[in-house]
Amino acid sequence: MRTLNLGILAHIDAGKTSLTERLLHAAGVIDEIGSVDAGSTQTDSLALERQRGITIKSAVVSFAVDDVTVNLIDTPGHPDFIAEVERVLSVLDGAVLVVSAVEGVQAQTRVLMRTLQRLRIPTLIFVNKIDRRGADAQRTLRALAGKLTPAVIPAVAAHDVGTRTPTVAAYGADDRPFTEALTDLLTSYDDDLLAAYVHDEKTVTHARLRSALAAQTRRAQVHPVFFGSAITGAGMAELTAGIKELLPAPEGDPEGPVSGTVFKVERGPSGEKIAYVRMLSGAVRVRDAVRFGQDSEGKVTAVSVFDQGAAVRGDTVPAGRIGKLWGLGSIRIGDHIGDTPPPSPERHHFAPPTLETVVVPARTTSRAALHSALTQLAEQDPLINLRHDELRQEISVSLYGEVQKEVIGATLADEYGIDVTFRESTTICVERLDGAGEAFEIIAKEPNPFLATVGLRVEPAPLNSGVEFRLGIELGSMPYAFFRAVEDTVRESLHQGINGWQIPDCRVTMTHSGYWPRQSHSHGTFDKSMSSTAGDFRNLTPLILMDALRRAGTTVHEPMHHFRLEAPADTFGTILQVLSRLRAVPRTPRMDGTTSLLEGEIPAASVHSLEQQLPSLTRGEGLLESAFERYRPVTAAAPSRPRTDHNPLNRREYLLQVVRRVSGQVGG
Known part of the structure; x- marks a missing residue:
């Protein structure tokens, strides 16, 4: 079939x-x-x-x-x-x-x-x-x-x-x-x-x-x-x-290489992970060892296939079908299953969440359990995007709206026995580069305390293109692990720009590299004080990146929603006054008899307030539709978000947190 x-x-x-x-x-x-x-x-x-x-x-x-x-x-x-x-x-x-x-x-x-x-x-x-x-x-x-x-x-x-x-x-x-x-x-x-x-x-x-x-x-x-x-x-x-x-009903390729996509992950009664997979070609069988994600592998311990209304236990998920897989403990939503190289990462089809809130446990003793529970929920919904603030002992989650708070709270209470409250939701902004910037530090030269040379150039990238990391030097100039350490740290560090907001679109080129090869004492033991490690590159990279970002300059952008508002024509004047206070930008209204139709843009931070005021403004007759449209530069004072890392913008504070051996004077 x-x-x-x-x-x-x-x-x-x-x-x-x-x-x-x-x-x-x-x-x-x-x-x-x-x-x-x-x-x-x-x-x-x-x-x-x-x-x-x-x-x-x-x-x-x-x-x-x-x-x-x-x-x-x-x-x-x-x-x-x-x-x-x-x-x-x-x-x-x-x-x-x-x-x-x-x-x-x-x-x-x-x-x-x-x-x-x-x-x-x-x-x-x-x-x-x-x-x-x-x-x-x-x-x-x-x-x-x-x-x-x-x-x-x-x-x-x-x-x-x-x-x-x-x-x-x-x-x-x-x-x-x-x-x-x-x-x-x-x-x-x-x-x-x-x-x-x-x-x-x-x-x-x-x-x-x-x-x-x-x-x-x-x-x-x-x-x-x-x-x-x-x-x-x-x-x-x-x-x-x-x-x-x-509608098309492709048969799939049962003889092709094993290839599938994980689109949902849930936890079973015993806490085991269950992956929902759509098989594109080949088949997955019980006891098969399968590769998934970047470089993970696991053995499938059980399989079920959807048939006649429900998932039925079986031996195989064939090409074209949707099934559930047990036994792949580290699998994540979006993972590619199979021996073929995974496809390039897909762009998000919808706008990202524009709100975030801090989840507060009712009992301070529940912090560790809350962390574990939210981590499991993030496996099922990666876009809640956990943000850990170790300094303040807080966990933030991203939201699309206020209803999600109720769902997360009810899930934590019902499934994990953890009662929580939420702080008021705040808007998630982004930072975009104003221009290009470059910085570098050389190994064994002040003020660099690390056994690494790193140089980075940052440049703006087109909207929604993501972060691109390039090498402006020969790949063979140092061990691959050191390049990987720099790239991974760049991508992680760009989650917090100059003002603490993520920089979603950016091109980063590595312009300088250098390291000290592995050194040993005469008796053959490894001498860390004379040998570069991946840790040196991980620790130095945030300092270089932030210097480059400073020189490039960034502007904070806030999320804007497109709104469409229908209301009685006689309430139009009052509505315009409220929209002005909420920093909305309305377009020319249209009148249809006794109804006015108004479209425009409004900051995402103001949508909830408009929704709350609308019934009283329109005698309960107003109809509001809104959806994310774009990010707009903030014209007033740029909002900032508290950092959750060791703050590479403050060199002295950063070095006090991460340096274990420093030779020479630490620069301020």
């Missing part, structure tokens, strides 16, 4: 989990449809998910559609848990984007669609809740074309929308308006089809159009739209048929 790894994505409350339940029921996997409100769904298994009625962790279920095995991955819709969606994208063959027929296109809908298009993931759109009062199929279609992409085409006709008994019917060859619209759309992307239509439109049969629709959908050029209701079941047969016909 072929395998389709399918993601279900949506803005919160669009009905994504309910749709998963309905598809499982239609496929005969479950006898009774679970309820999100009652907490009885297949994919929301966490206690907090059942309590809040939202998806927090991605979950995998499986069902069959004729000769296609569908591994369906239900993802969170709340923007605070976008990191879960991020990890799923790398293993998808196709996606269904769920949109509510009542609320229409929402902020998260646009974020998700932009990402699916950028990654060219074949996507169907399912307009849900057509049984709800206020549902409007044509209005939703116009919103899809206007706000998401013009390359949408309704694949079914929806009748009695907005009533409790809507019906759905697939378009056929006799539906001329549909055929004409489909032809217009498909010929925009297919010159051969256009030429055939112009030459003799009769040659462009309905079967040829369906074939072209499937081909262009699989190339992520067009996006068929289905209507239905996950609650009543209307439109499910048509959507299921569309999933099979229009």
Whole structure:
């Protein structure tokens, strides 16, 4: 059988989990449809998910559609848990984007669609809740074309929308308006089809159009739209048929080299790590020794494969399938499995977290346990990005929003028995280089107390290009371990720039190197005082890097959100005053009858305040959507963040912390 790894994505409350339940029921996997409100769904298994009625962790279920095995991955819709969606994208063959027929296109809908298009993931759109009062199929279609992409085409006709008994019917060859619209759309992307239509439109049969629709959908050029209701079941047969016909289901290469991607890690009842892997080629079997990550290896002790709704224990995870692996103790999310060289690191598909908070244990005696628990949570969600401050004995975590605090707190209490509180969230800024800068220190020359020569040049790099480390000297000029020590330390040190913020985009070139080779006394013992070690390079590099950064100069940038605000027109003046105080930059407003529509940019630090004030400003009628847009230079005094390292910006303080042997006078 072929395998389709399918993601279900949506803005919160669009009905994504309910749709998963309905598809499982239609496929005969479950006898009774679970309820999100009652907490009885297949994919929301966490206690907090059942309590809040939202998806927090991605979950995998499986069902069959004729000769296609569908591994369906239900993802969170709340923007605070976008990191879960991020990890799923790398293993998808196709996606269904769920949109509510009542609320229409929402902020998260646009974020998700932009990402699916950028990654060219074949996507169907399912307009849900057509049984709800206020549902409007044509209005939703116009919103899809206007706000998401013009390359949408309704694949079914929806009748009695907005009533409790809507019906759905697939378009056929006799539906001329549909055929004409489909032809217009498909010929925009297919010159051969256009030429055939112009030459003799009769040659462009309905079967040829369906074939072209499937081909262009699989190339992520067009996006068929289905209507239905996950609650009543209307439109499910048509959507299921569309999933099979229009989305790709690659067979994989069972004879190819072992190659897979880990997209989720969880802990079992005994604390053991369980890795969720999508196999691209080859197969992983029980007792196989597999390589993963950069240079790790482990033996697989157990395997399960998703089949007919659940993960079933077996012996093998074959190519194309999703499975769970036990026994790989140091495995991490994003690791590549297999003997082939891992692919280059992927760029993040969504914006990074823009908030952070300090996690405070209720009892000081719980600090060590809290550290261990948060480390395990970071394995499951690397983007919470633990930040340890040894000097203040504090741990910070990164956040996408305030709801994450509740989830982290509840998880620590329920799973680890640790009660915590959180400090007020603060904004995470970044630093960007103003220009180029260079610094170096020579071995055995003041003020360098280390047995190492290191020179570094820093230069700005394009946005979102990451940190690039280059060698401006011969690789063979000293042992590779010393080069590796410099590069690793550079990457670590750039997490804290001149003002304490990460420098995400930077090109660093090593311009000078030098070392003292291994020396021994006459009796053959190693003399550390006369021999360079990797530690010398690790200790010297932060000093050189910070000197280079000082000379280059940095500017602190704060995260900005794009906002879209609908409010009664008579409240417009008051809203503008509040936006001004919050340092927002609104654009020219648009009026639609008694409603004003305002878009613009607002600092991420001000979004929560605007959300809190909006109900009173608009008599409860205001509607705010916001999403990260970009980083903007801070024009006022640059905010700084306390350092968690030994502060290489203060040479004397730094050397007192790290130097164990210093020859000569230490420079101040």
